[in-house]
Amino acid sequence: MNGRNEGLPPLLEVKDLHTEFRTGAGLVRAVDGISYTVDPGETVAIVGESGSGKSVSALSILRLIPDPPGRVTGGEVLFAGRDLMRLSEEEMRQVRGSDIGMIFQEPMTSLNPVLTIGRQITETLEQHRDMNRAAADRRAVELLGLVGIADANRRLEQYPHQLSGGMRQRIMIAIALACDPKMIIADEPTTALDVTIQAQILELMQKLTQQLGVALIIITHNLGVVARYAQRVNVMYAGRIVESGTAAALYHNPRHPYTIALLRSVPRLDRPRQARLDPIEGQPPDLTRLDRGCSFRPRCRFAIATCAEARPPLAPAGAPGQLSACFRSHELDVTAGAA
């Protein structure tokens, strides 16, 4: 099985993207040369821990990095054939919210507290679709039905604070879908929600993106969510993609020591209880003090002298289409040291 469908051009192609932040402590390369693609209708996950650059990479695609202190310093983002980095601010505004929808972690901070739910949906439609008020109102009712909110007319009159967290996230999905986007970027969409509500929201997002043929980039730290909902996965560590491939390949035959360690450090409900967890020792690196070697080296149980000399490039390893940024990706014994 191939990593992606080679017949069609990808919907999104990120090429060697770099984003930097100037901070008091020094220059932080939050995104340090990442490349990946998303096919039409496909769900791609970006997995990583705090500070790995997963959110910054998504905000960079949408050109939402606050400058200063941040700046996209290099790379191309080809979306449906156009380089988003070269668009005017006005053209970019049309892309955001229209061609690409967004869903953020905390719906309370992404919704306007002083506008009704209805107004926030119709505003998008009037802005991007030139609809008149009556048509926008009708579409808003339809959208609430789509995201499973009953009693739409009453809900449209309400303000965000009158809704529960799950309900607010459904509204965010409705807004993201309002203008028939080709792609949605969801940044930790369910992290702030309870498990039963998380399951409802993720099932809804999966159903709707499949039904409407919308591509989805889901940014998360939850390995279970990735396993259930993503076709392909990019694992990020210290601003770089360290492993990439289909979810099946990555989970069953990970070829990067970080992916291996990450999968092994979580307790699992589907397996017998372990006597002891197998954590990744040490701390994530200080991004202002990266050297020329592999940034995972200090925590890696497979590290050798070469790892201090240069950054390993992302190269084929394991299944077709699978890539790993490790000098030893072909010789890693996944079970080494397993409990």
Place this chain on the structure above:
Amino acid sequence: MTMAAADAQPLLQVRGLRMHFPVTEGLIARRHIGDVKAVDGVDLAIRRGETLGLVGESGCGKTTMGRCILRLEKPTAGEILYDGVDIANLGRRELVALRRRIQVIFQDPYSSLNPRQKVGSIIGEPMMVHGVEPDARRRTDRVRELLSVCGLNPNFADRYPHEMSGGQRQRVGIARALALNPEFIVCDEAVSALDVSIQAQIINLLEDLRDKFNLTYLFIAHDLSVVRHLCQRVAVMYLGRVVELAECDELFDNPLHPYTKALLGAVPVPDPAVEAERAFQPVAGEVPSPINPPPGCVFHPRCSIAVAACRVTRPELRELRPGHWAACDVVS
């Protein structure tokens, strides 16, 4: 209810605990219009040396339970017997003595440490307050020892919290909880804010400390896989009530209450092959308001197996299998 009668001498026994917060309306003449029934009649027992997991979603009352046991709240009704003494009605002075025995680890290592205090002073403060180690030099030694027990360099005593990572800060929070040699620690979402790779480190640390100091934990969390790993028994709460209680393996292998089943089904497993095979229907609806909970069984509006009687009668916890209690009149 004689649920804990079999336990010879539980360290902690909670009976009929209720914690209601008044809801008022009006700015000047405040009218009492109802109560948030955060905890609404809970019985629980924790044996010495045991780790009891308390799971449930936001608003189920698990944190309020912890705060009542710590006596950061004065419960509306019920008994909290700690080592045989009812602590629900203790006065200020007696509470100070109690706090040497019961400590807490909070969720957020960013907001639970004073940013203006050095780590050494954060950990040393409880000893000073309780007059445990009045000699400054010996207190410093003790702080260094605690840091090292918690896997930190003893020199971190001179650092400020902002100079440390989240995982390191949580270790400081743990060292502070240990400073008074407590026997019982309430861990309120103690690993929830941490990254996956750090979470496993802290879980291992909590296990090591439990063995080393013979600690008893009340482990409050929403992450079921972490609870399963760490706990000997688990209580599941929903809307202020315990709906299921069992030995850990029994609860996860044979969940009886429909809410526990829904909760377990909602957790995706990190394995695409398993997930591709696993069909599940997420439980519908949301948690109702604790101000005005539904009549009868509080879970009935979301329950797939509810019958007419569930809308009327509130089910009591029943021992359906040995040591396995569930508050559902439909399952058997």
